[in-house]
Amino acid sequence: AQKVTQAQTEISVVEKEDVTLDCVYETRDTTYYLFWYKQPPSGELVFLIRRNSFDEQNEISGRYSWNFQKSTSSFNFTITASQVVDSAVYFCALSETSTGTASKLTFGTGTRLQVTL
Amino acid sequence: DAGVIQSPRHEVTEMGQEVTLRCKPISGHDYLFWYRQTMMRGLELLIYFNNNVPIDDSGMPEDRFSAKMPNASFSTLKIQPSEPRDSAVYFCASSSGLAVRYEQYFGPGTRLTVT
Numbered sequence: 001a002q003k004v005t006q007a008q009t010e011i012s013v014v015e016k017e018d019v020t021l022d023c024v025y026e027t028r029d030t031t032y033y034l035f036w037y038k039q040p041p042s043g044e045l046v047f048l049i050r051r052n053s054f055d056e057q058n059e060i061s062g063r064y065s066w067n068f069q070k071s072t073s074s075f076n077f078t079i080t081a082s083q084v085v086d087s088a089v090y091f092c093a094l095s096e097t098s099t100g101t102a103s104k105l106t107f108g109t110g111t112r113l114q115v116t117l
Numbered sequence: 118d119a120g121v122i123q124s125p126r127h128e129v130t131e132m133g134q135e136v137t138l139r140c141k142p143i144s145g146h147d148y149l150f151w152y153r154q155t156m157m158r159g160l161e162l163l164i165y166f167n168n169n170v171p172i173d174d175s176g177m178p179e180d181r182f183s184a185k186m187p188n189a190s191f192s193t194l195k196i197q198p199s200e201p202r203d204s205a206v207y208f209c210a211s212s213s214g215l216a217v218r219y220e221q222y223f224g225p226g227t228r229l230t231v232t
Contacts, residue, residue, distance in 0.1 A: 035220070045208065045223035091160065104173065105150075105221060107160040 002027045004094050006108035013082050013115055021077045021111045023092030029053075034068065034075040035093040035105065045091070051075065082115045089113070119143070121224035123209050129230045135197040138227045141190055142211030150221060151184055151194050152208040160208075166192065199231045 003026040013019045025034065036048040049059060051068050059066045063080045079086055092108040122141040130136050142149045150165040164174040169186045177184070181200070186192040196203055206228050210221040 037223075043206065043228075044225045045210075047220050047222060050220050104162050104165065109159050 002029075002032075002094050002096055002106045004092050004106055004108035006092055006111050008111045009109070010112040010114070013113070015084060015115055015117050016081050017115075018078060018080050019082050019113065019115075021079075021090050021092075021113065023075045023077065023108060025073050025075065025092070025094045027073075027094060027096055029096040031097045033095040033097070035095070036066065036075075036077050037091045037093060037107075038088045039091065039110070040088040048077075048090075079113075082113075084115050084117065087113060087115045121209055121211055121222055123207075123224035123227050125227060126225060127228050127230075129232065130199055131232055132200055133198045134231075135195065136199045136203075136229060136231075138194040138207050138209075138229070140192045140194070140209030140224060142192070142209070143222055144190070146211035146213050146222075147189070148212045148221075149186060149192050150210040150212075151192070152210065152223075154206045154208060154226070155204075163194070196229075199229075201231045204229055204231050 005024045008022055011019055032053045034051045038046045038048055049066055056068050056070060065078045067076045075092060089110045089112045091110045093105045095105050121143055124139045128136060147168050148165060151163040152160050153163055154160045161176055163176045164184045165172055166186045169189060182196055184194045194207060206226045208223050208226045210223045212221040
């Protein structure tokens with residue numbers, strides 16, 4: 001069965017610090033998708049990124065970057081020069097393809113990031 | 118473009134009452150998902166639909182929960198009778214099953230409190 005582990009329950013940093021959120025996954029599928037979602041204090045879930053299992057290139061989007069390593073089953077998320085607005089709960093999620101074209105998302109338990117001045 | 122719309126945003130009800138949560142997916146999306154978020158269990162998938170047909174309801178906690186999707190632009194999640202342990206935030210999400218688009222887009226959620 002698929003599983004997503006976010007071992008860091010809560011992280012506190014001071015503004016402008018870099019921070020990395022860890023995500024480790026388990027799956028038996030060879031084709032799968034990994035996601036990161038952000039849940040700010042307002043409560044909605046905001047899609048950040050999707051990565052498929054055949055694309056191990058790191059991705060950068062502004063201050064955000066993602067490091068996907070199949071060898072360690074990890075998909076870590078780094079925020080560079082963190083800002084107070086980055087304060088949120090961040091969820092890593094996994095979608096296997098064996099059950100169909102848009103199968104279920106399995107979420108990790110989330111990492112609460114607190115960025116202070 | 119309008120995102121996923123959920124109503125009501127907040128619902129407070131007494132134990133034993135029927136509760137109906139509503140969702141309008143993004144136009145053109147053919148998958149619709151209902152999730153529940155609690156502190157204890159995190160985000161759990163309850164049920165999902167493809168082209169208005171329920172595909173997997175294995176996450177529905179018990180027979181008190183039911184979901185329908187009468188057309189491509191509307192779905193309901195009903196709890197009857199409600200219990201205090203049903204208190205949670207219920208999210209609806211939709212996605213397109215086209216080739217490589219697997220992202221699910223979430224609504225703002227309905228915060229349900231059962232007293």
